Amino acid sequence: MLEIQGIAVSPGVAIGQALILDREGYRITRCQIAPADRKTELQRLEQAIEAAADRMDTHREQSAISLGADVGAIFSAHVQLLRDPRLRVEWRQLIQEECFSAEYAVSTVLNRYAHAFRSMGSPIMAERAGDIRDIERVLLESLGGHPLDVSNTGAQPGILASHDLTPSETANLDRRLILGFCTEIGGPSGHTAIVARGLEIPAVVGLGPFLQKISGGSDIIVDGYRGRIILEPDEPTRVRYLERRVDRQCRAERLNTLRDLPATTRDDVRIRLLANIEFPHEVEACLARGAEGVGLYRTEFLYLSSETEPSEQEHYEAYSEVMKAFSGRPVVMRTLDLGADKMGQRPLAEQEHNPFLGLCSIRLSLRNPALFRTQLRAMMRASIEGDLRIMFPMITTLHELRTARMLLRQVSEDLQEDGFNIAGQIQVGMMVEVPAAVLMLEHFVREVDFISLGTNDLTQYTLAVDRSNEYVADLYTAVDPAVLRLIKTTVDVAAQYQVDLSVCGEMSSTPAYALLLVGFGVRTLSAPPAAIPQLKQALRSVTVDDCQFMAKRAMELETAREVDAFLNGHFATLLPDMALGV
C-alpha cells in the first residue's frame, strides 16, 4: 500500500482498477516490469517493431498506388523511423536499465522527441512531432494497446491515471468508463479539475511522478476530499473507504430531500442558487440538484473538444439544448474565455510570455471578429428558446464593453435581415474579474443589465498570483483582505445602482465563504451543480444577521490566514454537523 498526496480538485471517493493512459490517450497496461522479464520484454519490442514496420510497408505500397508517390514517401520515412537505430538503443536502454515495459519505454522516448520537435519553433519541425505521434500509435497498437474510447465496449470502468489530460482528451472521454481521475501534474484551476467537477467524478491532480509505480489493473482509491490516492490499498483501508463512501451517499441523499425547497435563510431572505456548467449534458445534474437557472455557462469546450473550429450551427445546437432543458429559467452564457494559446484549431498569437496578461478572453474575441460573430450569432439564434443572457468575460475598459455590445447589435441586425427569429430584448452583462473593472464599476453598471463576480480571476489579478504556478500557489486565496474589499465595493455599487449581481467564482461553492458573501449583501450565487445541495443546507440553517456578523468581523482582520481561520471557525459553531462533514 502506498499513499500519495496531491491536490484535491473534485470531491468524492472512487475505488477501482487503474486505467493508465499515455499522453495520446492509449491504454498502457503497465509501466514497470520485473527484472527477470526484461529479456522477454526486449523480444516483445523487437517483434512489435517488425510487425509495425510490415504494416506500414503495406500502407506505403497501397498509398503509393492510390494516393501517389508523395504519400507513399511519407510512409517510407515512417518505416525508417520505426527502425531507427537511435530510437532502438534508447528504448532498449529504458527496458534494460529502468525495467520499463515496452509500451512505456516507447511512449516515454517518443514523447521526448515529439516535444523536442515542437519546441524548435518552426512549423515544419512541429509537423515532425506529428510523424513521431504516428509511429507511436502504430507501435502501441502492435504491442496490443487500444485507444480508450466509446467504441471499446469491452472496457471496464476504472480510475483514469495519466501524466496529464488535455482539455480535448478530457472532453472526449467516455465518462461511463471513468470512476475517478488522478494525474501527475495539473492544478486546481486546470481543465481536468473543472471537467471532473462538472462530471461529479472524484479527482486528484498534481501527484508528481507515480505512473511507474502502478500497472493497469492495480487497485487505486482516489480520495477527492483529502487530495490523495492510495495504491494497492490493504483490506482495512479499503473497508474504511467503502464505509465512508456509503456514509457520503446517505448524506447526499439527505441533502437531496432539500431539492424542491427554496434556499431561504431562517429569517426568510431568499437566496437564488444558480449552476455553473460547461457541457450541455450537465443540465440533468442542474435540474436534479434544484438549480434555479444557469449563472455561468462556459462555452470554451466547444472550441477545445473538436479538431476544427466549431461552426455557427454546432454552437447553436449546444446552446439550444441548454435553453430547451431550462424551459424559461435564466441561462447566462459567457462568450469565449480562453487564452490565445488554447485555440488549438488556429493559434491566434505567437508564444506569449504572460498569457494571463495577454491576448485572452474578450480581447481575443474582439481581435478576431469573425470568430466572435459566429458565437454571438449562435447565441442570438438560441435566444428565442428561453431566457438567454449574454455575458462578456474579463472586461477591463469601457471601450471593450462598448465594442462588444456594438458587435452584438450588428449581429442581431444581420440575423433579422437573414430572416432569423431572435428575442427582442435580451439582458447583457459582464464579468467583474479585473481590479480595473471594480475601480470603474460606477461607469460600467450604467451600461449593463447585470454583473457577475468572477472571484477566481479577481483574486489572481489582485494578488498578482498565478495559482497554477506551484511556486506561488500558496499565496492565492480568495479571502485575502484586499480581495474582500474589492468584492464588497462591487456588491455596494451594484446595490446602489440596482444592477443584478451574482458571484460565480469558486468562493460561492464553499459554504463558509458563501455565508460571508451573503453577509456582504450578495443574493445570487452560482456554483457547480454538485455544490448546490450543501449550499442550500447551509443557507437554510442561518440568518442574514449571522452572515452580516461574519462579514463585519472578516473585514476587521488583517491577513488572509486570520480571515480563513475565523470563517471556518465561526461556520463550525453555526453548523457543527456540516463542518464535520456528517
Next chain:
Amino acid sequence: MSASFSERTVVVLNQAGLHLRPADLLARAASRFQCQIEITKDGQTVDCKSILSILTLAAPQGCQLRLTANGADAHDAVEVLASMFADGFKDIDDAESSPNSLQREQSN
C-alpha cells in the same frame, strides 16, 4: 580490410531543407554501407544512419554540413551521399532499394 577515413562538406539544396523525405533517403543510403557515417551541423554531430538524428539537425536550405565516414567503404559512402546532396535528392528512385533487406543486414 583496411580502415579508411573520408570527409566532405555538402550544402543542402532542397527548398524545404533536410526534411522528412531527404532524411529518409539519406539514412537509407547510409545504412547500405558498413562504415560509420556521421553528419555535423554547427558542431552538432549525429549518426547519418538514423533518420531521427538527421531530422533533429533541422538543417534548412543553404545550410552547410560536414559528412565524415570511418571504415572500409568510407570513400564510396561519402561519394554516394555527397552526390545525393548535389542532386537535391531528386534523382534517387525509391523503389530501387528494398528497405527490408537493407535494414535486416544492418540490425544485429
